[in-house]
Amino acid sequence: MRTSLNEIRTIERYLQEKMTDEEKLSFEIELSENKVLQLHLGLQKKVYRLIDLYHRRFLKREVAHIHHIIFSDPAKVKFQESVRKIFKP
Amino acid sequence: MFKTASESTIKINREKLFYELYESSFPAVARFVRKMNGNFDDAKDIFQEALVVYYEKSSIEGFVISASHEAYILGIAKHLWIRKFRKDQHVVTFSVSESEIVIPDTHNTTMNEERLLHLLEETGKKCLDLLVSFYHDNKSIKEIMNFLGYRNEHTATVQKYKCLERVRDTVKEKQLTYEDFFE
Numbered sequence: 001m002r003t004s005l006n007e008i009r010t011i012e013r014y015l016q017e018k019m020t021d022e023e024k025l026s027f028e029i030e031l032s033e034n035k036v037l038q039l040h041l042g043l044q045k046k047v048y049r050l051i052d053l054y055h056r057r058f059l060k061r062e063v064a065h066i067h068h069i070i071f072s073d074p075a076k077v078k079f080q081e082s083v084r085k086i087f088k089p
Numbered sequence: 090m091f092k093t094a095s096e097s098t099i100k101i102n103r104e105k106l107f108y109e110l111y112e113s114s115f116p117a118v119a120r121f122v123r124k125m126n127g128n129f130d131d132a133k134d135i136f137q138e139a140l141v142v143y144y145e146k147s148s149i150e151g152f153v154i155s156a157s158h159e160a161y162i163l164g165i166a167k168h169l170w171i172r173k174f175r176k177d178q179h180v181v182t183f184s185v186s187e188s189e190i191v192i193p194d195t196h197n198t199t200m201n202e203e204r205l206l207h208l209l210e211e212t213g214k215k216c217l218d219l220l221v222s223f224y225h226d227n228k229s230i231k232e233i234m235n236f237l238g239y240r241n242e243h244t245a246t247v248q249k250y251k252c253l254e255r256v257r258d259t260v261k262e263k264q265l266t267y268e269d270f271f272e
Contacts, residue, residue: 005250008257040257043264047256048224053198053206054217055225056141062100063137066107079112086119087129 007037011044099226103144110140114162121163125170125177135173139166142192148225156186164190172197205263209256216252223249 001009013019014027031037070076115136122132142165146152154161164187171178172192198206209217219237222228234245 001247001250004254005247008250008253012253039261043257043260044253046260047253049195050202050205050209050256050260051217051220051224053202054209055221056145057206058221059141059144060137062104063107063111063140066104066111067133067137070108070111083116083119083132084129086116086123087132 007040008044011037011041014041015045015048106144107140110143110158110162111136114140114159117159117163118166121166122170125174125180127170135166135169136162138169139163142169142196154186155189156184160184160186161190163187165192168192205260208263209259213252213255213259216255219249219252220256 010027014024019027031041071080115132118136118139119129119132122128122135127135139162143158143162156164164183167181167183167187168190169192171181219233222233230242230245230249233249234240234242237245237248239245239248
């Protein structure tokens with residue numbers, strides 16, 4: 001695997017707390033001295049955040065789809081009416 | 090999204106859960122929103138958001154709740170309502186278990202995160218889908234290997250890191266444009 005990909009794997013193991021104490025210590029020493037590694041660590045955290053947000057967006061679409069199904073299903077008229085009744089003046 | 094048997098099982102089970110929770114929990118949230126002078130669309134928005142928060146929380150290992158799922162979702166909805174309408178914070182009452190619910194500050198997205206997501210959806214959707222399969226659908230490297238058609242696990246693993254690198258480089262490239270993303 002390319003060096004840059006190895007670095008990504010190492011950062012991932014660090015962030016997921018999968019390193020041994022020895023590995024962690026050695027990584028943190030390198031981190032304190034290596035500005036590029038510090039930058040890459042910060043960026044990788046942002047990447048995981050974006051993956052989470054992307055997944056959440058996907059879930060929101062799924063939930064919106066369920067709403068559409070429930071509120072357009074003729075078999076669910078009773079449920080639809082019971083909810084709409086709550087908002088009747 | 091890449092399609093696999095296990096992926097569709099995850100999706101089907103999740104949709105079933107959302108469907109059941111919609112029927113069991115939406116009326117209580119709707120009544121709460123009505124009490125707060127909200128309308129049907131407000132109830133729909135808050136409830137859907139609450140359902141997503143609930144699902145994300147329940148996916149975390151060791152998740153336990155002291156109340157019923159319905160009561161928990163109502164609690165989340167109340168917290169989301171206050172977050173949206175600060176003026177109501179003294180009006181909304183919480184039970185003990187509801188008051189213990191914590192919605193992370195990171196729940197809301199910034200404008201620049203939205204812009205980055207939009208850009209990534211256009212230019213790197215395949216990678217994002219792959220990464221979601223790894224980190225959220227809990228797929229094993231073997232499953233990923235099968236659905237991508239790779240001959241061995243090493244190639245699939247390398248692909249995951251290549252995707253992480255690709256997204257990282259996009260973020261890096263845009264960091265000067267989208268400065269507040271890095272604040």
